[in-house]
Amino acid sequence: MSKVTNNGAVSATPSTQSLADVPTRRVSGRWISFFALSWFGVWIAQLTPVQLLLPLQVEKFLDAADWVQNVLGFGMISGIAGAFALIAYPLTGALSDRTTSRFGRRRPWIAGGTAGFALSLLILGLQTSLTGIGMCWVVASTFFCVLTAALTAAISDQVPVNQRGYVSGWISAPQAIGIIAVLVLVTTLGLGTFGGYALMAALLVVLSLPFLLLIPDAVLPQGIVAPLTLHSLLEGMWISPRKFPDFGWTLLSRILVNLGNAFGTSLLLYFLMYGLKVPDAEGSLILLTLVYMVFVIVASLWLGRLSDKLGRRRVFVFGSSVLQAAAALILAFIPTVEAATVGAALLGLGYGCFLSVDQALATEVLPDQLSRGKDLGIMNIALTVPQAFAPMLGALLVSAVGGFTLLFLVSGLTALAGAWAVGQVKGVR
Numbered sequence: 001m002s003k004v005t006n007n008g009a010v011s012a013t014p015s016t017q018s019l020a021d022v023p024t025r026r027v028s029g030r031w032i033s034f035f036a037l038s039w040f041g042v043w044i045a046q047l048t049p050v051q052l053l054l055p056l057q058v059e060k061f062l063d064a065a066d067w068v069q070n071v072l073g074f075g076m077i078s079g080i081a082g083a084f085a086l087i088a089y090p091l092t093g094a095l096s097d098r099t100t101s102r103f104g105r106r107r108p109w110i111a112g113g114t115a116g117f118a119l120s121l122l123i124l125g126l127q128t129s130l131t132g133i134g135m136c137w138v139v140a141s142t143f144f145c146v147l148t149a150a151l152t153a154a155i156s157d158q159v160p161v162n163q164r165g166y167v168s169g170w171i172s173a174p175q176a177i178g179i180i181a182v183l184v185l186v187t188t189l190g191l192g193t194f195g196g197y198a199l200m201a202a203l204l205v206v207l208s209l210p211f212l213l214l215i216p217d218a219v220l221p222q223g224i225v226a227p228l229t230l231h232s233l234l235e236g237m238w239i240s241p242r243k244f245p246d247f248g249w250t251l252l253s254r255i256l257v258n259l260g261n262a263f264g265t266s267l268l269l270y271f272l273m274y275g276l277k278v279p280d281a282e283g284s285l286i287l288l289t290l291v292y293m294v295f296v297i298v299a300s301l302w303l304g305r306l307s308d309k310l311g312r313r314r315v316f317v318f319g320s321s322v323l324q325a326a327a328a329l330i331l332a333f334i335p336t337v338e339a340a341t342v343g344a345a346l347l348g349l350g351y352g353c354f355l356s357v358d359q360a361l362a363t364e365v366l367p368d369q370l371s372r373g374k375d376l377g378i379m380n381i382a383l384t385v386p387q388a389f390a391p392m393l394g395a396l397l398v399s400a401v402g403g404f405t406l407l408f409l410v411s412g413l414t415a416l417a418g419a420w421a422v423g424q425v426k427g428v429r
Helices: 029-062 067-097 107-124 130-158 161-189 193-214 230-237 245-265 268-275 281-310 314-333 337-363 369-401 405-422
Strands: none
Touching: 029 067, 029 107, 029 130, 029 161, 029 193, 029 268, 029 281, 067 107, 067 130, 067 230, 067 268, 067 369, 107 130, 107 193, 130 161, 130 337, 130 369, 161 193, 161 281, 161 337, 230 369, 245 314, 245 337, 245 369, 245 405, 268 281, 281 314, 281 337, 314 337, 314 405, 337 369, 369 405
8 A cells, every 4th residue: 555755655556656666768869958948948048047138127226326236136137037936936846746747747837937037028028117027037036947847857757867967967958048148149130128038938939849748758647646725735844854964964065156156157247247347247247257268167067967977976066066155255255357357267167066066965865755846846945046046145245345355255165065975975975
């Protein structure tokens, strides 16, 4: 007889064994290509607003004499969106774990997340008030969580352990390509606010369709997983670090490293404009992003595959965290465009490796394979929430000392703390 676990899932029986088992069949190049295209569209739609469109939109509305006020306005919107992500990620994961649609468990959530995200971006481009901008970005970010929670769960559902580092690299490589591609498109085409958001929305939908329509998704039979209740959801949100220490240390490491990375990158445009006072801040941002992109792609794909081959995760995550810390500390002590270029290379090398290998590590420390969507949703909080809160916290650090040195010091030290945390993981090499 099936037994309900404290995560709201049903323990494995002959009828549930295939769903609970870790996949062993390798995914094809076609699967990986469509997966990468989906993430390309996701990162285009998420990071271009964060890096360029949303800050400029907020700054245009506030028209504040003190640029820190503009950053705080942007940071407040990002922080509210991050608060919603705390709920959206695990809730979406838990619901997709229980979805019995004939289209599969994850596919309906990928479809709904894509459509909602795209529509929210279009409406965001029409906003002329700070309240409207904030509300639309919160909604867009929530749909981003819905979409990416389902996409990341597909790795645990379908990808064998010895292929997860390489496949996860195709989450981070499209991120780097997407940022530079659309920054160049938006600036060279001279698109206005609505035009920029419309382009993001269109690319998101078009690039998501191949994976959504052509990749099979296993159908969950009725009655296999217990229905979701408020009690089971709240109980499942807490995964005891004492009982599952590797999950706890991996989550803590993710939070710290991503927070360190966000401190170092989320205010980069403002650092160029007001810290280094470069004549063409947007052009310099594109150049630094290009350097970053090259190293992210190399690190995420090559080092992700190398970690699969060696069967080791921790040493790669530890080393990548140290590289990110080094990049931030260089900017703290040598605030020049040349140093920023070196920092972009180190950051790309470190973050590219971190995104691919740490994602693979996260899939190997999950407490319950039947609730992996929910558990990975909790893990994904560590990717999105630091990015959401970093602009506001970073602006407060800059405001406190009247410069960017403290910001980059905190960025480096936070990344180093993340390296220490991943060193405490014992169950994965």
